[in-house]
Amino acid sequence: MQYSLTDAPMDIVGIGIGPANLSLAALLKRHPQIRSRFFDRRAEFQWHAGLMLPNASLQVPFLKDLVSLVDPTNDLSFLQFLAVQKRLLCFINASFPQVLRREFNQYYRWACEQLSTLRFGSEVQAVDVDGDMIVVQGDGWRHTTRHLVLGTGQQPSVPDCAKPWLGETMLHASQYLIHNNPIEGKRVVVVGGGQTGAEVFQHLIADSDGMPASVTWVTRRSNFAPLDESSFTNELYTPGYTNYFYDLPEARRTMLLSEQKLASDGVSAALLGAIYRRVYELRYVAGLPGDLQMRPARELVGVTRRGDCWVLTLQHTQRDMQEVLEADIVVLCTGYAYGMPKCLAPIAGRIDRQGDGFVVNPDYSIRWDGPRGSRIYVQNAAKDQRGIADPNLGLVPWRCAQIINSVAERALYDIDEPAPFIHWDTQAVAVQNGAQGMEFMS
Structure with a gap:
């Protein structure tokens, strides 16, 4: 596929179109002032095609779709898909304990059809820097962009x-x-x-x-x-907990990930x-x-x-x-692990690493010495720093809203969390109970 070399620079270019970057594209549809393109080498969207077994179902509620967590009235929600496909009432009557993955794949593919910013059959072969812009190149085409979002997913382990x-x-x-x-x-x-x-x-x-x-x-x-999917365990899949986890010392995070294995x-x-x-x-x-x-x-x-x-x-x-x-x-059936995309080879030496991953900032950008004002964001690549929710579907729209707000440099999406049921951090408890004279010692 060919693209003009004179196309206007993008604000965001996404590499890979899985559920994470598809969520980002869906949430950006309401904000066309942020120019975006998403590229994937596959000819079409398929979600875990090699494991689309007849009875396989989601392990998360269907409301954790592409958009509903931060934008429940968005016209790319799973409920909107059911309504458009004239199956909403039958879906309700069926009382599925969990949605079949085959149906969620249909939903994802339907969402792809509604988005003009997706480019399938377009492999990104190299990412480099030209002046104050990031350059994304494929076979006979190139785009310049202010920001990059890596959504290439994890690789088989x-x-x-x-x-x-x-x-x-x-x-x-x-x-x-x-x-x-x-x-x-x-x-x-x-x-x-x-x-x-x-x-x-x-x-x-x-x-x-x-x-x-x-x-x-x-x-x-x-x-x-x-x-382990009890209500209190599912509190690990909230913005408040992932923010709390991010601020913990590395050794504590490693210990908690081991303890929480059966929660994910x-x-x-x-x-x-x-x-x-x-x-x-x-x-x-x-x-x-x-x-x-x-x-x-x-x-x-x-x-x-x-x-x-x-x-x-x-x-x-x-x-x-x-x-x-x-x-x-x-x-x-030995899982997946994150690996740096090969297309980043030209700038790999400019990226700070932590083990096999990146050093991730609070807004999901990574630390690198690129052009001032240009950021590289990562999807599903910060489990060691953000907790077990990171590679899971549950917080994808919230993470994408964080990225959008960071790019826009203002709150296009409200991502403030209400008061939590569980107070993870002593500081939060101290503030809430300060009038009662509670004291906390380090």
Whole structure:
């Protein structure tokens, strides 16, 4: 796709069009005075196409859509999508406990159709600086912009021992439906005890007429644990908590992320129940011959090839011993990690780093020595500094509103939070209770 080299400079250029930058584009629609363009190398929007399993559902309420958290009357809300598609009343009557991910993908694709600022099939190959502007370049085109927003998302995380073997039958879960391996009569191993591992395991045992010879579900965790989604735990997904988390010392943040793992990376209780009942049915009611095993406290530490099969070495994390499994297909449900986009190579030396990530300012811009007044903002790249909510859908519109306000240098969106139910910070409690003579000591 070609763009004129004389196009007026943008205020914002976004790289990547996933839910985060799509939310930013949706919120900017009401503010056309902020000139923006968003680029993605894919030909069209698809949300986790390799994992769009038939029964997979959201782990967040549908009101945490592209816009509603900060702009509930926006015409790109999920409720507006349901109304336009003439399915709102039926959706209400269906009483879904959670929205199917396939329907939310339809919503995202519908939103894309309403936005003129999106450019699919346009890969950003390089980002550089020219004078006081940022330059974004693709194949035969370039744009200048004051600000850049990185929305390239996280990349599949794969155990080191499996990386040399990745392919059609040793695959990350993000490729599960894309490769679509025949499973009937095969030995399949699922590695990873989070929501994705549970969804893949459920999918593998769903068809009684096409069962694998065996399915083994392996996780480093001590058990197949449910997502902690109590009301008080969900307070971790509020602006107040993410701001509080940001101000904590790095060591404390690291400790809290470990403690809060099941608040973001557990399996929905309904799915765990469905899997347990299905295993019961297959074993005791249907009497099917497939061998189904669930093995917690095992870490994948070795992979070799023997003839046509994989040989997996598992380290038992609670006993000083190892196990060996043979498999025809291995699905690595081992999560994602953030990596700096390759297109930033020309300016990588000008960006401050913290570990594998960036040093992130309160407005989600990163620290770098670029032109004065030009900022690079990041989406889904600040978990270590902003907490477990950062890669989650829940606070995406709030984060985008922060970015928009920062670019506009005024409050186009009201992002002030009401008084919290939980007082995380002693200072906030001291202010509220000051009249009662409360004192706090360091």
